[in-house]
Amino acid sequence: LICLVIGYVLAYAIAFKAGRWRNLLLVLVIAPFFTSFLLRTLSWKLILSDHGFVVSTLQNLHILGSDGRLLNTWFAVIAGIVYNFLPFHGAAALRQPGEDRRSPRRGGRRSVRLAVQGFLQGDLAALAPGCRRRHAAHLHPAAGDYINAQLLGSPGGRMVGNVIQSLFTSTGDYASAGALSMILMIMIIGLVLVYIRKSGTEELV
Amino acid sequence: MARPGKGRHTAYWLLAPGAIWLALFFVIPFYSLLSASLFGPNGSVLTGYKVTYHFGNYGSAIRDYHSELFRAPLVRRAWRH
Numbered sequence: 001l002i003c004l005v006i007g008y009v010l011a012y013a014i015a016f017k018a019g020r021w022r023n024l025l026l027v028l029v030i031a032p033f034f035t036s037f038l039l040r041t042l043s044w045k046l047i048l049s050d051h052g053f054v055v056s057t058l059q060n061l062h063i064l065g066s067d068g069r070l071l072n073t074w075f076a077v078i079a080g081i082v083y084n085f086l087p088f089h090g091a092a093a094l095r096q097p098g099e100d101r102r103s104p105r106r107g108g109r110r111s112v113r114l115a116v117q118g119f120l121q122g123d124l125a126a127l128a129p130g131c132r133r134r135h136a137a138h139l140h141p142a143a144g145d146y147i148n149a150q151l152l153g154s155p156g157g158r159m160v161g162n163v164i165q166s167l168f169t170s171t172g173d174y175a176s177a178g179a180l181s182m183i184l185m186i187m188i189i190g191l192v193l194v195y196i197r198k199s200g201t202e203e204l205v
Numbered sequence: 206m207a208r209p210g211k212g213r214h215t216a217y218w219l220l221a222p223g224a225i226w227l228a229l230f231f232v233i234p235f236y237s238l239l240s241a242s243l244f245g246p247n248g249s250v251l252t253g254y255k256v257t258y259h260f261g262n263y264g265s266a267i268r269d270y271h272s273e274l275f276r277a278p279l280v281r282r283a284w285r286h
Binding site for chain 2: 158159160162163172174175176177178179180181182183184185187
């Protein structure tokens with residue numbers, strides 16, 4: 001959901017407000033994709049480290065306690081997941097199939113209600129298919145992700161990907177790992193089928 | 206002049222690389238995963254595993270790991286803090 005909100009705002013800003021900077025901003029959003037997923041996640045360890053800039057700033061602002069930390073918390077894992085999968089949403093600005101539905105910029109003053117209505121039905125609606133498509137696309141890798149929880153989270157905060165990985169590699173409980181993987185796969189297929197039923201297959205890829 | 210029927214199978218031949226790719230990287234791993242999920246409960250790394258169609262693995266997986274499967278564990282932890 002965080003990805004969807006940030007991604008929507010990002011896609012909106014790039015698609016409609018960036019002007020001649022549009023292509024540059026798009027490249028900046030998508031550029032992290034050119035580096036390794038593992039490397040990107042490891043870099044968050046530096047950013048959120050106990051003696052890093054972010055933690056010390058938050059401690060100075062008394063948002064975090066003097067012994068407060070961000071690394072190895074749920075916050076770090078969610079931040080990592082959002083960062084890693086945000087480019088999927090930013091890329092929604094690549095295509096605006098409904099650009100023709102944008103609210104016309106008329107001269108003179110418009111009432112706030114009309115302006116909001118025009119914004120929701122025009123600009124925002126124009127980006128909706130792209131964002132929906134990207135959200136569906138990023139659900140699959142995010143569902144099985146275990147790198148973020150392993151590198152940025154605490155040992156207690158496991159995601160289903162971590163459970164499957166540890167059952168396969170550490171415990172050697174192949175039966176449970178296989179069953180869990182199949183259940184996860186069936187759940188994802190179910191969600192994709194719901195998506196296809198609602199939106200068709202054209203926007204899926 | 207092209208003989209009638211010539212090239213009738215071209216489309217299938219063109220599909221072959223995709224079909225081989227799909228078989229190698231989807232069908233075989235999927236079959237392997239499906240068989241692993243139906244291993245008997247008495248198997249181990251030392252004694253080996255046998256496919257005994259033990260569907261109970263699914264029930265026990267849901268029972269043991271339902272919190273990881275059906276709820277975002279991190280959000281749950283966030284509520285606790």
